[in-house]
Amino acid sequence: MRLAPVPSLPEIRLYMAHPGSGLRRLLEPDGDAEESATEPQPPYWAYAWAGGAVLARYVLDRPSTVAGRRVLDLGAGSGLVGIAAAKAGAREVIAAEIDLNGIVALGLNAAANGVAVSIIGEDITDGPPPAVDLVLAGDVFYAQDVARRVVPFLDRCLAAGIDVLVGDPGRAWLPKPRLRLLGEYQVPDVGGNGGGAREPSGVFAFVPASA
Template identity: 70%
Template sequence: MGDEPSEETTPASTLDPAEFIKANLRLAPVRALPEIRLYTPHPGSGLRRLVGPHDDLDEDAPESQAPYWAYAWAGGTVLARHILNHPQSVAGHRVLDLGAGSGLVGIAAAKAGASAVIATEIDRNGVAAIGLNAAANGVEITIVDNDITRGPPPTVDLVLAGDVFYGREVALRVTPFLDRCLEAGINVLVGDPRRIDLPRHRLRLLAEYQVPDFGDTRATAAKPSGVFSFEAECR
């Protein structure tokens, strides 16, 4: 009995992500997107037990461990808001939600009538969250749990890329993949609150919405974030 590890000391690698998320996160509407509910952390959720001992969102934490998947970020939120406001942008299309995190953008696309939705996510906890969030919203999403940015794009009509330019290394990896998508005739929409590594010279603004970002409290005023078309490099 005394040798059994407590829940507090159980290594993150031994916890079942889906069971942990269902037991410790709350299913709640997303700010600015009441049509969608996600499993959402709260002060008592103990998220660090699932992601490991480092500080949540520590800049030095491995990308695959930091719990980006647990939060609605501005880029994904603005893309999802735009899709729900303009369902014709995805209706009948095969859609890829790149770096899906919580699955928010893919869920919005499925709700808006996409014929098929693929969500890519490399964090095993994020993979579990996408499955749970999709089921909670009554939609079907195919999940790919590996990094597809190093290869050819899948057979889709539209790529939705929310918050994929949050760091220089990630931007340098994602941009060539998005270029291959354009070369294959796949349209690309980007959602971003104009972070520093956003390739603005490659983007055409389509719409702007006031949405919250991760870390904003309910008392914090929402900031403008953009939905952009990713354009081919001028030669």
Template identity: 60%
Template sequence: MLHPPHPPPSDGPFSRRREKGAARLDPRQFIRANLPLAPVPLLPEIRLHTAHPASGLWRLARIDGQGFGSPYWAYPWAGGVALARYILDRPATVAGRRVLDLGAGSGIVAIAAAKAGAIQVIAADVDRYALGALGLNAEANGVVVETLLDDLTAGLPPPVDLIGVGDLFYERDLARRVTAFLDRCLACGIEVLIGDPHRPFLPRARLRLLAEHAVSDFGEAKDAATGTSAVFSFGPNVHGDAPRYGSRSP
């Protein structure tokens, strides 16, 4: 994912204070040892290195200090799961095409695209731990994914045919940056697909619903009702209106 909306408190379980004299952990080594491969709900074709209560992610935070952000990459999120399911069910969406997974996190969308026959898959994220997890996840699923440590929303898109966006509309300012970047993608002739569980900051006036899936989002209580996550195509702003955000339409 891109920059987290609410950084953890300094005295919380993901403390950013670096332990004196502590050597930096190798993210891949830590993830391989402490985050076991687990199946993904709705995606039996894919397994991810997934955190559990005994994974000890707090150790990464204590050792790496400011280098460790919120570990969004350690869990599957509903929007990415829905978009990955859509791609696997409709491989023609990506087959023979170049695909970018923006704010890739665990890489679930990138992995699905590679499995479905994309000729090139790039996964971009601002978190080096995300890219470490993503590389391991790609290896575990037998696919090749190129990784890029960068916030692409500040510039022009790379030369790809399709961009997948899972779970990036969770904060207003981030949603505006992502929407502006996706407009530049459209101007370059790049198709854009979005997976999201109907969060408040989706640019709803720009979206066309393609599919919906019943899938719980990470962080929901175990006894909560299963939510719905949707896949949308992103289209041009034909009326020139400012972005409009709001609750899900009935």
């Protein structure tokens, strides 16, 4: 992994994948019975995905969004969004990430940017939200099963008086009826697709379901 500035976010550096990273081996079983019982996780944490990038850009451009607040970076991956929140003046940043390699990368990325991020290394979507003021959710609607877990969790956040912002380039399972557009940026969606062209991605407020 190489420490490099994030496209569209030169204020933040992350350890990101490059052709020599050898990340493919993380998807290959190592032959150990105990390890192979768990399906390998794609290294989502090794890339700056568009939803996280646009949410981080929004927070850095509007620091009042997070200043003095307790913030949860949900499905944190590389920690990009949480790092942006910390740089923008959040009182406390908690990052929730389930991938063990991602947890390590997240800690390294936070240290490389000189910010403090507390990490929850488990799936929190089945339980009550932590004691925060704001949830930042970048690229959490990339799969149907994930969306089905995340939406009820975000509803519990709203019920607890917690604001929720979503960053997404328009992935298949984005709950569009529940979103109010706040801003839009052109950012690359480099997420392992071999791309990098700048495409529009939005920042949305997650709002209660219509009665």
